[in-house]
Amino acid sequence: MNQFFTPKRILVAAFTAAMVCMTTVSLTNSGGAAGGRTNAPGESNCTGCHSGTLQTSGTNFNNVGLTSNFTGGGYIPDSTYTISLSYTQSGKSKFGMQVTCLDGSNAMAGSFSNTTTATSTTTAVISGSTRRYVRQTSSGNSGSGGKTWSFEWTAPSTNKGDVTFYTVVNSANNNGNTSGDIIIAREFTISPSSLLPVADASAASSSVCQGAFIDLTGSGTNSPTSYSWSFPNGTPSSSTAQNPSTKFNFPGNNRAILTVTNAKGVSAPDTFDITVLPAPGPFIAGGATRTICQGDSVLLSVPQETGVTYTWNTGATGRELWLSKPGIYFINGVGTNGCDRNSNQITVDTFPKPVATLSSNVASLNDSICENSTLMLEASSAAFDSFYYYADGVLIATSASSTQSVVFDSTTTYGLVVLNSNGCKSDLSPYTVNGRERNAAPAISCIAATPSSIEFSWTSITAHNGYQVSTNEGTTWKSPSSGSSGTTHLVTGLQPEDSVILWVRSIDPGPCDYSLIGISKCFSTSCVQLEATVQAAESICKNDLWSLEINGLSGENYSISIDGGAAFTDTIISFNPSFSKTYQLSITDSNNLVCPPKLIDVPLVVDNIADIDLKPGKVGAYCDGDELTFSANDSIENFDFYLNNALVQSSASNTYSSVMSRGDSVYVIVTKGACTDTSENVYANIEIQADATFTYTRDGTEYTFIPNTTGYQKYAWDFGDGNVEPNDPMPVHDYAASEGDEVNASLEVTTISECTSLESETIQLPQFSNIEILTQLGIHVYPNPATDMVHIENKENKPMEVSVHTVTGETVLTTTIANDKLDISALSAGVYLLKVKIGEQEASLRLLKK
Structure with missing residues (x-):
């Protein structure tokens, strides 16, 4: 059955129709405009390309209609419906449209598909989300006075509530431009089908305490067959029961959401608001199980919360509780709003108390022991972690051992407490040990001593089973050297003046196995060394024989060795030492071998003059008048230097210096200890005076x-x-x-x-200018300086006047010669002026008379 929807008609369906947009056929979009032109939220419309304003009311607005074959007055999720969009207006022949469908959050509701070629689908991204659209095609834009488009719409897969169809219609006059076009936008709301159930969620109260269960009631119209609850933040968070329970662990506002399903589909969700009131949160920290030792107690507590009162499951009040009995314990906290909550449960268990008894190593002797003895206390079991030992009520030792050594002085009541692996202690286990007195200690004396032995003796003790002695302060004991019942003991193998501390005790019947200990300290005697002396030369020359004579050993029993060598008994020894050293004679008293030998050091210097090595201090010749130095090997004691066979120096100096003549000779006689030697002659090498003339x-x-x-x-x-x-x-x-x-x-x-x-x-030096004149005159004077004669050569043999004058101008010699010698021997040594005149020409020069 087709239904026609108008804005004034109230639809019974539970869905809201999505947007439908109808786009006109424009001059450029006769085949449909791009998506996003339906006038839906976030979109434009077709007025951007067509003249006129958008019409959202009036006659043309009322001429837009949308019909479909919905059942129950609306849509059923996931169902497909045929949608017809129609528009009538006389005088118009071109039409366009665009449609989309959105839910209450402006998200795409359902999808479109084409049933004829008059429509096509497209998409557009609006506000970040993809929307789907139906639009006219070029074959679906013509009509006479109106146009109807049919297409399929598949409803959303879940109940979205009311959806809206957004439609835009373009009515064009086909005049070839946009003038006269009419753009109309209209919305159609479609509700869910009345055949679907309507969910109803409720509870007795809209508030509940934190952590407490709230009981919910679910119902629905149209005969629901199943229920689906969702409890965000709840525990459980969902349920398929009609009347479930849930709880919320945190205070605040929460919801219970119910959808119901019948034969037609799923209802829209119904939400029931729940206020969760804060409740106390008592929590007992620590492990869920507390195991304590029998007789101990444990403290359970919770932090104090503001305005909260606490009651334990034992009936006790307050936030703390001391417990010593096994059981299961928890606390309940009640807040000022009346909400309460129980804490976590704690199980208290107890460990059994350990049991141990105390005994000792004298239990077989009627728990008796000698005073001043060592007693070994013994626990009945070692299967404990710690042992606490007491004496007359005072703790004397804490140990991980089941045995404890104690010094026993007198009758004492000991006690034992043990600690097991659970940390539990036992009750004190008492144990009494009775004391007995020992026999008196033997009195010890020293009766004989040598450098290597001591003999001890002690008084006899009545009623004994023998004696024991110790030389290491009781670490070990043995029978005396005179037998187990003897009263003397000989200690041998000693060194002179050694001390020995001897402990002696008698062997007695139990419980005192031994008497008190007698102690005595004695010394071995000191050694008296043999009175021996040695005679020997203190120095010899190498390769000479050295003799030693040992005196003072007549009638003695002895042995001699030198430097640890083989022993001998000769008292006169001779041999050839090769180097200086101190020899050590060891003289042993054969009657007292434990005594150290008498040691006598005999120093010997073995003198040896290996090389005098006399030589001058300079390599090569000395100069005339130099002081020559001769040196010899400085390891020698005395040096006698001889110059030309005459003793010139005798001292410890190894050098001799003197000014010598060419051909002089030196030698030295050296002395070192018992050795003397003479060097060869060494001659003075003096160089002949050099000629510097x-x-x-x-x-x-x-x-x-x-x-x-x-x-x-x-x-x-x-x-x-x-x-x-x-x-x-x-x-x-x-x-x-x-x-x-x-x-x-x-x-x-x-x-x-x-x-x-x-x-x-x-x-x-002459006046070189005068000499030049003399040269020009053909005169040459030489030598200058002169001693007796001055030669005056005249190449032209012309008569010349010669005169000699002092530096004061006095004429001391005058002569006329042609080419001859001038005798100046009568003149005193000094400087003179020699004048030579030939004709009218005259020259002079300075003359030096030697």
Whole structure:
């Protein structure tokens, strides 16, 4: 049956129709516009492409209709229906539409499919969600005065309540443009079918205490066949019972949601609001089971909550409870709002108390023992963790051992408490031990002693079964050396002046097995060494025989060894020592071998002159006038030096120094201990005086200096004018800057042995300009300086006047010569002025008279 829906008609169905949008056929969208043009929430409509305003009321609005074959006045979930959208308007021949369907949350409700070619489906994303649409096609946009489109709609799979069809219709006049087009938007609401059940959730009260169950009642119309409850945050969180129960563990607002199902489908959910009131939360911390020792107690408690009163399942009140009996315990807390809650349950169990008894190692002796003895207390079982031992009510030891050694002084009541693995202690187990006195201790004395032995003796004790002795303070005991019943004991193997502490006790009948202990300390005697002396030389020369004579051993029993060697008894010994050392004689008294031997140190110096090694202190020749030093091996004691066979020095010094002549000889006689030796002669190697004389020649202002001897190591010149030449055998020097001066030129030569010789010569430098004049006159004067004769050469043999003058201008010599010698021997040494005149030309030069 088809139904026609108008805005004024009240639909019985439980669903709300979704939006339907009908889109007009426009000039450009004759085949249907894109999705999102239904005027639904978040969408546009067709006025963006067509003229006119959107019509949402009036005649044209009322001419839009939507019919379907719904049952029960509405939709049933997951059912498919044929929907017809129609529009009538006279004079119109082109129509378009677009339709969608949304639920109450504006989400897509159901889906569309085409039944004819007049419609097509499309989608669009609106506000992040995909919506589906039905629209006209180009073959479904024509009509005369109206148009109806049919398509299928499949309802949502679940009951969504009311859904809305959003529709937009475009009525065009087919004039080729958008003028005259009419856009109409209309909505149609469809409810769920009245054939579906309607759920009803309820309870006796809308409030419940936290943690308490609330009983719910479920019902529904149209003969429900099943129930489905949902309890968010509840326990349980769901149920299929009609009348279930649930609880909420936290206070606040909660819900119970019910849907019911019948033959037609599922109802819309019905929600019942529940207020959860806060309830106390008492919780007993710790383990669920508390096991305590029998007789102990345990404290159960919960934290105090504001305004909460507490009652234990024993009837006691308050938040704390001490318990000593086994059982199951819990506490109930009641708040000011009347809500209460029980805590967790605690089981209290008890361990049985351990049981142990105490005995000792003298239990077989009627629990009797000698005073001042060691008593071993013994527990009846070792299967405990700890043992507490008492003496006359006082704790004396805590141990993990089931036995305890104690010093017994007198009758004592001991006690034992044990602790098992559960931490439980037993009751005190008492045990009394009776004391007995020991026999008196033997009195000990020392009766004999040697350097290696001590003999002890003690008084006899009546009523005994023998004696025992100990030399290690009772660690071990043995029978005396004189027998178990003897009263003497010999200790041997001692060293001189050793001490021995002897303990003696008698063996007695039980319970005192032994008497008191007698103690005595004795000493072995000291040693008296043999009175022996040794005679021997303190030093010998190597390879000489050395003899030792040992005196004072006549009538003694002895043995001798040297440096731990083989023993002998000879008292005169001779051998050849090869090096210096201290020999040790060991003289043993054979009658007292425990005594240390007499040790006598005999020092010996074995002198040996291996090499005198006399030699000069310089390699190569000495210079004339040098001091020569000769040295010998410094490990020798005395040195007698001889120069040319005459003793010149006798001392402990190994060196001798003196200025010597070429060919002198030295030797030394050395003494070391008992040894003497003489060196070979060593001759003085003195170098011949070097020749430093020289000559020179002059060429103008340049002088060439020539040594008379070549081949020396070094030639050092001093030209006397402030200039030197450190090492040139034949230098040339220019005296131009010193004309007319008197200079002292010198040469120092150095030989390969570093010996030096110095010679010098005074040179009277001429006035080199006058010499030039003399040269022009053909006159040459030489030598200068001169001693007796001065040669004056005149190349042209012209008569010349010669005169000699002092520096003060006094004429001391005048002569006329042509080419001859000038005798100046009568002149005193000094500086003179020599004048030569040929014709009208005159020249002078400075002359040095030696």
